[in-house]
Amino acid sequence: xRLLVISDxxxxxxxxxxxxxxxxxxxxxxxxGDLVDYGTDxxxxxxxxxxHAVRCVSGNHDRHLLNILRSxxxxxxxxxxQWKWVHDNCERISPEDAAYLSTLPVHLSEVRxxxxxxxxxxxxxxxxxxxxxxxxxxxxxxxxxxxRGEDTAEKRMIFGHTHRRCVHMLxxxxxxxxxGSVSYRRPDDPDKTAHYLVIQDGRIQFHSTAYDRSxxxxxxxxxLRRGSMMETELQDAMFFFGNARTSRDxxxxxxx
Numbered sequence: 001x002r003l004l005v006i007s008d009x010x011x012x013x014x015x016x017x018x019x020x021x022x023x024x025x026x027x028x029x030x031x032x033g034d035l036v037d038y039g040t041d042x043x044x045x046x047x048x049x050x051x052h053a054v055r056c057v058s059g060n061h062d063r064h065l066l067n068i069l070r071s072x073x074x075x076x077x078x079x080x081x082q083w084k085w086v087h088d089n090c091e092r093i094s095p096e097d098a099a100y101l102s103t104l105p106v107h108l109s110e111v112r113x114x115x116x117x118x119x120x121x122x123x124x125x126x127x128x129x130x131x132x133x134x135x136x137x138x139x140x141x142x143x144x145x146x147x148r149g150e151d152t153a154e155k156r157m158i159f160g161h162t163h164r165r166c167v168h169m170l171x172x173x174x175x176x177x178x179x180g181s182v183s184y185r186r187p188d189d190p191d192k193t194a195h196y197l198v199i200q201d202g203r204i205q206f207h208s209t210a211y212d213r214s215x216x217x218x219x220x221x222x223x224l225r226r227g228s229m230m231e232t233e234l235q236d237a238m239f240f241f242g243n244a245r246t247s248r249d250x251x252x253x254x255x256x
Contacts (some may be wrong), residue, residue: 001112006033006119007160008181009049010061011089015182015194016048018211023198030110032160032179033059033121035101038236039183042089046097058104058177059121059160060109064088066101083229109149113202116152117144119171122161129164136170137192162186165195165206177204184240187247192240216241224251 003220004026009016031054036042038061049056065086068074077083093101108119122141124131133139143155157176165180180195193208220237223229234251238244 001028001199001201003112004029004175005032005069005179005197005199006030006160006182007158008034008036008059008163008178008183009045010181010183011036011042011045011085011092011195012183012216013039013041013044014213014215015049015211016045018209019182019194020195022207022209023196028112029054030108030117030119030158031056033057033104034061034160034235035059036065036086036089036093037061038085038240040088040092040216042093043097043151046093050100053108053120055108055121056104057108057121058101060125061086062101062104062178063094066098069098079228081227081230083223084233085229087222088229107146107148109147111150111152112199114152116147116149116158117156117158117201118147118149119158120146122159128208132159132162132168133157133170133176136174139170139174139176142251145170145191164189165197166168167204179206180208187239213241 004023006029022158028053031049033056035045035049049213051140068086069090074087077087095232104256106120106156110117115223123133133142153207159178162178163181163186165178167175167177169175179197184192185191192213194211195208198207220234224234231251238249238251240246
């Protein structure tokens with residue numbers, strides 16, 4: 001079986017489409033959460049995930065967007081300098097998109113090719129930190145609390161959240177992995193490609209592909225010209241989708 005494993009799409013349709021083209025034919029797609037926020041096309045990304053029956057869990061940004069929707073904050077902050085990408089995304093999704101996000105489970109249990117998989121966006125939910133299983137005890141404790149599938153000798157966890165791709169071996173038959181983010185890197189990583197992994201008959205293969213970032217950058221520049229988004233949110237976009245060297249570089253001069 002050939003599995004495509006992705007995570008942290010963050011409303012980045014162009015990166016997602018590039019990954020799908022680059023990965024080629026697969027039997028299933030699994031996603032470790034965060035479909036929305038910090039990107040420009042949340043409706044299109046959610047539609048893809050729904051239409052392609054992607055096995056997907058909820059991410060912290062997915063839940064954050066739903067909380068913002070319920071709070072009424074969008075109406076209060078529209079047009080102000082406190083506007084964020086999450087507010088932008090709230091205006092770009094449909095009621096059906098929001099309903100879909102609300103149905104996503106926190107964990108998924110799967111067995112493929114005789115290997116058990118536990119899919120979760122993150123290990124720590126309260127608070128939403130970046131901790132991962134660092135010992136066999138950590139692994140087994142989380143596994144026993146969350147896994148609900150068939151028992152197998154080989155056990156694997158799939159996480160997102162950190163945007164850092166890796167495979168972490170804890171024992172011969174215990175490991176956890178992260179495919180990295182389809183959309184963007186952390187502030188200390190200048191790589192601009194989209195990250196994903198393929199599991200081919202149990203073998204883990206990391207991949208990355210370039211994609212057209214100009215669409216996302218153009219949307220950020222529109223907000224910059226209007227002066228209607230929080231400065232740090234725009235700085236992030238200039239780093240993720242433009243050529244800023246850091247996520248806190250001064251914003252480019254606005255056209256007059």
